[in-house]
Amino acid sequence: MLISQLQHTGLEEKLASTSQDIWVLLPEITIVITIVLLIVFDLIFKKNKSIGLSVIAFVGLAYCFALTIQQWHEIEASKSLMSGLLDINRLSIFLKGGFIIGLSIALITAIRSDKRQEDFFKSSEILVMLFGLLLGASFMTMSSNLLMIYISIEVVSICSYILTGLTKGKKKAEAAIKYLIYGAVASAIMLYGMSWLYGFTGTLNLTDQSFASALNEIPQLPLSIACIMVMGGFLFKLGAFPLHIWSPDVYEATPTPIVAVFSVLPKLAALTIILKFVNLVNVPSIDWELWIGILAIASMTVGNFSALWQKDIKRMLAYSSIAHAGFLLVGILAFSSSGNQAMLFYGSIYLIMNFAAFFLVQTFERQTGSTSFESIKGLGIKIPFISSLILIVMISLTGLPPTAGFNSKLYIFSALWESYQTGGHSILIWVFVIGLLNTVIALFYYLKLPYLLFFKKPPQELQLDNKEITDGLLGTLFVLPLLLLFFRSDWLVGLMNSINFELWIP
Amino acid sequence: MVHLLSYIVFIPLIAAVLVLLTPRAYKHLYRVLTILGLGLTLILIIFAISGFDTAVQGAINSESNLQLVEKTEWFSISLGSMGKFSVDYFVGTDGLNIGMLLLAGIVLLIGAIASWNIKDKQKAYFGLYLLLSSSILGCFVALDFFLFYLFFEFMLLPMYFLIGIWGGPRKEYAALKFFLYTLVGSILILIVMIGLYNSVYDPVKTAIEAGYEANQVEQVQQLVQDGTIKSNQIVKSFNMIHMADADNYIPGSFLHKSSLAQIFGQPARWIAFLALLIGFAIKLPAVPFHTWLPDAHVEAPTPISVVLAGILLKVGGYGLIRTAFVMFPDSAYHYSWLIGFFGMFAIIYGALNALAQKDLKKLIAYSSVSHMGFVLMGLAAMTVEGISGAIYQMYSHGLISAMLFLIAGVIYDRTHDRMIENYGGLASKMPKYTVFVAIAFFASLGLPGFSGFIAELMVLIGSFKSSAVPAWMPIVATTGLVLAAGYYLWTMQRMFFGKFWVKDKNWVESLTDLNPREYLMLVPLVILIFAFGLYPSLLLDLINNSVESLADHLFQFRK
Secondary structure, eight states: OHHHHHHHHTHHHHHHHHHHHGGGGHHHHHHHHHHHHHHHHHHHOOSOOHHHHHHHHHHHHHHHHHHHHHHHHHOOSOEEEGGGTEEEOHHHHHHHHHHHHHHHHHHHHHHTSTTHHHHHHHSSHHHHHHHHHHHHHHHHHHBOBHHHHHHHHHHHHHHHHHHHHHSOSHHHHHHHHHHHHHHHHHHHHHHHHHHHHHHHHSOOBTTOHHHHHHHTTSOHHHHHHHHHHHHHHHHHHHTOTTSOTHHHHHHHHSOHHHHHHHHHHHHHHHHHHHHHHHHHSOOTTSOHHHHHHHHHHHHHHHHHHHHHTOSBHHHHHHHHHHHHHHHHHHHHHTOSHHHHHHHHHHHHHHHHHHHHHHHHHHHHHHHHSOOBTGGGTTHHHHSHHHHHHHHHHHHHHHTOTTSHHHHHHHHHHHHHHHHHHTTOOTHHHHHHHHHHHHHHHHHHHHTHHHHHHHHSOOSSOOOOOSOHHHHHHHHHHHHHHHHHHHHTHHHHHHHHHTSOGGGGOO | OTTHHHHHHHHHHHHHHHHHHSOGGGTHHHHHHHHHHHHHHHHHHHHHHHTOOTTOOOOTTSGGGOEEEEEEEEEEEEOGGGOEEEEEEEEEEOHHHHHHHHHHHHHHHHHHHHGGGOOTTHHHHHHHHHHHHHHHHHHHHBOBHHHHHHHHHHTHHHHHHHHHHHSOTTHHHHHHHHHHHHHHHHHHHHHHHHHHHTTBBOHHHHHHHTTOOTTOHHHHHHHHHTTOSOGGGOEEEOBHHHHTOGGGBOTTOTTSTTOOOEETTEEHHHHHHHHHHHHHHHHTTOTTSOTHHHHHHHHSOHHHHHHIIIIIHHHHHHHIIIIIIHHOHHHHHHTHHHHHHHHHHHHHHHHHHHHHOOBHHHHHHHHHHHHHHHHHHHHHHOSHHHHHHHHHHHHHHHHHHHHHHHHHHHHHHHHSOOBGGGEEOHHHHOHHHHHHHHHHHHHHTTOTTSHHHHHHHHHHHHHHHOSSSOTHHHHHHHHHHHHHHHHHHHHHHHHHSSSOEESSTTHHHHOOOOOHHHHHHHHHHHHHHHHHHHOTHHHHHHHHHHHHHHHHHHHTTOO
């Protein structure tokens, strides 16, 4: 009888299609299996676990990456999974691939980090949390349902809180509590906003036709309030103004490889959610261009000006990531497929730049035991090669040729200009001019690193370990794409051309 | 010779790589490699000029005007419904840049010889110097805006390190100030570049994309203007020559000639022109954007000052002609009074400042500001004489200011002091040096027979004749010449004439007359300054056709 009931409601079909969809989630399942293996391995073996754990982690990542590539070739159009909970397309697959590469670089950074290596691979906790974060970020790129968005953001957030608090130290405890409190409040507000949207439309599914049609009937004020609340949660994860205050403390207190992950994965995942949200909740009563334009200008300017005064490299990079969040929002602001493509290009380059930057900062940290600007004075003469690499990364973060950072700025602002030219909002020209002039402010603090490295004399004799060559080789591997993609940016853009952004533009 | 310009641009780069690869044990080879590399470059430049056909005539906005062209597609990116854009590796010469190329070749080689005494961190120094050389040369020959911008920006970084590491006491401040000021300028240029390439299409590539023959350019231009060729078939272009042709602007784009679009309440084309003007005026530098220059000059080591004054400033002037004037002739005419005024103001203001300086290098730096004012004034006149004068002034000032900074370097090398008041009657102690100083000073103040005279005369004649600037501007500017005579002769009198006296007794020993290496640098410059002063046609013949077609190009917009 039960079965016949199921047939009646079509549930059986849904179940059948859901079990089919499981296979599309194979990369995510791989991540879960890796997590389980890590925990089990940690429980079984008592000593010398670091090699086993790192092998499991890397094999898991490699297999996951292979599956993602396979998915890229299989899935061309957007595909709805799990009865509308998830929505997989090439954009999410591309980002998942990027996330896996990023996490691998972070793990390599961790391996290179001398004494902290024991913290990382001594037991499985940190690795499990990092993989959990990867899982959450992957689901963030795919979710098209408010509930799923909330759950995936929470997965990422909880893993982040634990990662911040996991290592010892008073500063860390403070940062973790700060992060947790801010995060919990942001999530609660976002959830409240989502409940409003659900109340208005009667559906949680953003891509649903009934959602779009119901939106048009909602009065402006309640809809705006709901959207502001929901966006609050997204902006918190993006680390954009005005919800950026947590990031400098967290960045300073957390071990460098984890910060590298924090600064990229949740950010780009949140960006795709914002992209989906603003394009699907696109009703005339909300002036998204104005709002996002203001957010972008504020993020860039506040991030850049705050970065000027920092005395710690990691704090400086935290503020720089706030500024970059502003630049990334410009891609959404253009509301065109070329804008979204430019945003993805910027995001990919940002991923490479940031992981490379943190890797190189880590090598200095290993030598000097500190990440303050003071500590790196005059190191450029002692370790010239790594210092030159960091110069290239800083030039790329500023956005000057001949690095891919320039191309990403060029494309994102070209898309903005195009939108303005075809009758866009007048805020766009302000974003255009202020955004580009922000580069000058950015140069001021990015240049501080090479300035201290090359122009200053080292204060006292410093004992250097002789691991420069490996660091140099790995660093070159991470920095080379930045130069290569300046000269041949069409390679990456060609890959992105097959991503259909039109889906999000009604 | 095929790829001649590529050789010219990339030989210094190859030399830089060689310097980096040479082990430290052979560090005496660094400077030899540098001089060899730049010497070879200069030979190739002279070879290029000897093959330069002065009879070639063509519109400033057509590729028929160019020689030694190399053009291959670098990359192109598809923008979906917005068509695609392509970036070319596109270099070539015409009258506007051939003189600059020669100047760059000469000054870079002399700068390399002046670097002979650099002892500190030689590998980095010569590597950076060669990188700088490569990007300067590239900047002069690049005709694709993307390529131009790449070279233009890439000059900043080597310069920043060259001033910041090998400079004087306040080197860090000066280096950062230089970098930030010029970066503001570059960003303004970048803003216009983005606007331009989104407005301009490549007719040849669009023809191919839309299924026409490559030679049906005019037909394709017509089809694009009336909208038959849709936006998804348009190939946007960074080509600076195409950007100069009003027919290559996409209809409806902001920078189209008949566009009514406004930015900040002003026509978009005017705003774009102003942004380019300010961007390059910072580099030139024009008052009030000049304050980085005295700092940079005072702190920079002698060879870097030579390169900075001799060539880097000219990149500003050249860029102004190549982009702002050629691409926005209508706006240039609209703003000609403003440019003329700033030119005149710089002439007077720079000269007055120079009068007040106590540091020899600062005096020369302010005299540079004053002389660069003539470039602006000549351009504002928009006549053949004015523009030729402006280019001639850039060329001549490149040689003279290089010599002036070398002279300042000679005295600084010996005593590590450049204060004018600390010396007196040097003529009796260093007679040969005094002769060269006198030549450089007289050349700079515009005495007939020297190249500076020709340039300034042409600028003044050009602007008197012009309807684009009011006649009182050149009249006021003429007083700048008197002031120049004032500060140079006064300096001459204070430092070299009268009884021998120096502030510090220990200096007496070290104040020896010129050595052979210094002759090697100064004598060729003196010969060149005389040669271009007595036979102006040496340069004018090269640039004449291009300048005439530029003047025609500008003339069509005059009321």
